[in-house]
Amino acid sequence: MHIRRNILKYAAAGLVVSSSLAFGSIAQAQEMPGVTDTEIKIGNIAPYSGPASAYSTIAKTISAYFDKVNEEGGINGRKINFVSYDDGYSPPKAVEQARKLVESDEALLIFQSLGTPSNSAITKYMNMKKVPQLLVATGATKFGDPENSPWTMGWQPNYQSEGIIYGRWIADEMPDAKIAVMYQNDDFGKDLLDGLKTGLGDKADMIVAEASYEVAEPVVDSQVVKLKASGADVFISFSTPKFAAQAIKKAHEIGWDATQIVANVSNSVGAVLTPAGLEASTGLISTAYLKDMQDPQWADDQGAKEWNAFMDKYYPDGDKLSSFTTYGYTVAQTMAHILEQAGDDLTRENVLKQAASMKDVTLPLFLPGMSMNTSETDYFPIEQMQLMKFNGERWENFGEIISGEVGGN
Template sequence: MPALHVRLGALAAALALSAALSTVASAQKKYDTGASDTAIKIGNIMPYSGPASAYGVIGKTEEAYFRKINAEGGINGRKINFISYDDAYSPPKTVEQARKLVESDEVLLIFNSLGTPPNSAIQKYMNSKKVPQLFVATGATKWNDPKDFPWTMGWQPNYQSESQIYAKYILKNHPDAKIGVLYQNDDYGKDYLKGFKDGLGTKASMIIIEDSYEVSEPTIDSHIVRLKSSGADVFFNITTPKFAAQAIKKNAEIGWKPLHFLNNVSASIGSVIKPAGFENAQDIISSQYFKDPTDPQWKNDPAMKAWNEFLDKYYPEANRADASVMYGFIVSQGLVQVLKACGDDLTRENVMKQAASLKDFEPLGLLPGVKVNTSPTDFAPISQLQLIRFKGEAWERFGDVLSSDVGG
């Protein structure tokens, strides 16, 4: 009898162990909609057409980068299925595409959708659905709000911090400046303007003219003429690439030569400076947090070599002078880092948890000293910038890497 007890006891123990192991195995693999043993479905929305179509190359770079990752075996053995739609930078269209991605395509998350007005239009929807709106391609300050919008996270330095850095520079080096500001009449433009005024503080009266334009306007020439006639000797140019190039051209055409500050979202040599004419862009000041692919100092840099090898193989037709291609390369590494960290727990909750746990991450392409850091209370991954000045056919860095908590 005792032997039977022993055998039954051993069998019970074996069954218990096998049940425990299968529980562990299933606990190790957790999936939400959009993830499985073999694939991870990622959604994306880009302005491939419309007034901000210069940014469309970001989506093309990301698609190429994920092809590279898939060719190398995927992420923890899973292939990325990247689904990218055009919204023409039109918020109602963004809403339509986001619903399609979440409800029809059933993606795990939406990654790096572009633009402040488009992302604003889907922020509440994404958060109510509890679907990550991850590393949005806009520097609006409001993406860093984990308390009210725990499913939305930015990526690049925020606009208010950037413009505060310009304001501090003007106060220190041009205390008697008469400033003219041109800004896009939406959340993106107003965010920059607010940061700039905050940075000027009690000296905000140095701004003698503020002029806004609509993205639907074909040209901003009349705005530039108005700014010149105000007598401003410092120009803060808060525009997207198409309008930034127009402004630089028009300034030269009418002989207006203020000290010109250009927001970094339009500092691309390929899509802004070159079309506007190198000779027209001399001494413009902007800021940067990643390496300029056209800068000869990075010629033998390992990150630049890796970038060029990636493009040779997966996106040979890319315009290598376009900073947006470098941006797409860097932010894609951010997503891969987060998904790798998720392991076999590919739930939306864990995606956000890992995204909020980045520590001194340095994707290839960032400037020396710039690192990616997040926490459950800080959804602003990159918060450092360096001032740059346009000379000849390239940007030159000057001064120190500045943290975006300058002035606030």
């Protein structure tokens, strides 16, 4: 019997996503905020509105995944109560929502809070309160700093490493190229740009033009036009989905025949390439660490079959073309793994310890050969990627799995 999932609830304080099944009044935690004999309350902050609203698919997928977990009996006998608030990609709003989750909702932890600006705004608070800020949805390098922010941990490959991969590839494959870079003027864009320059090494002067943009800007057309005028034959867009789609479309409109690279966070076919135009997107280069569900090579893959069944049953309105659904599905599995490892010792300290003790953990949608490893000194679970190219319909991986460790090969 199909069970219709309960995903969207509205509250005066902002959009709330709830993945708990029908509980009565939630009992106060006996030993730890957010934990009872029957429930684990997990907080989340996502941009359901604003310039990064395309990412809201991630939180909706996570909510659906926890619906699946709950229907199957929960984690170690406890159901997940997933409480997600909208911050509109606004740092002040993120602070407000973090305080609500920690002080009013008494969540055990905050998981997959999205965006470099929003996570930057709440990190000091979370560490002061000693509340885990786990598997944050940003690859900014500073979120893997256990010495200064021991309660904050990343998940996806960090942006600096991704930039290094692009730089090394260009230096090896296109040594005479002229590069133009558009980047978001925050830690996200700057980390990628720094990594690119590191990867280029003594060939960093291949970058002939740079143009930044602010997230409050409505469009980035002028930046694209300016960069084309530089004469560059490689155009790199270190942008979030809305602006990445605009840049791809504008470059095509003005006839800029350059090799284009788009950041991993903005390579979703459904959320970015389709709005930009598939013809305009043909030939794009990016990176991957998850299987592309549109790639026929995974047609008989067990993990892909499980994901398709999950989408059909628990998130039927979700976009199967969007990589944000495979991302949300896999990061939710990571959180479930950590909680399973914690067992009945659901103190904040032990949950953090388990997050920092992953050894060769692999998940169904990882590219073959990839795994997660963490330690007390390594807060980057995923440090491997593979380059890929868009053929007009789907992404095709090429080359070898590359270590994304800073200073690695």
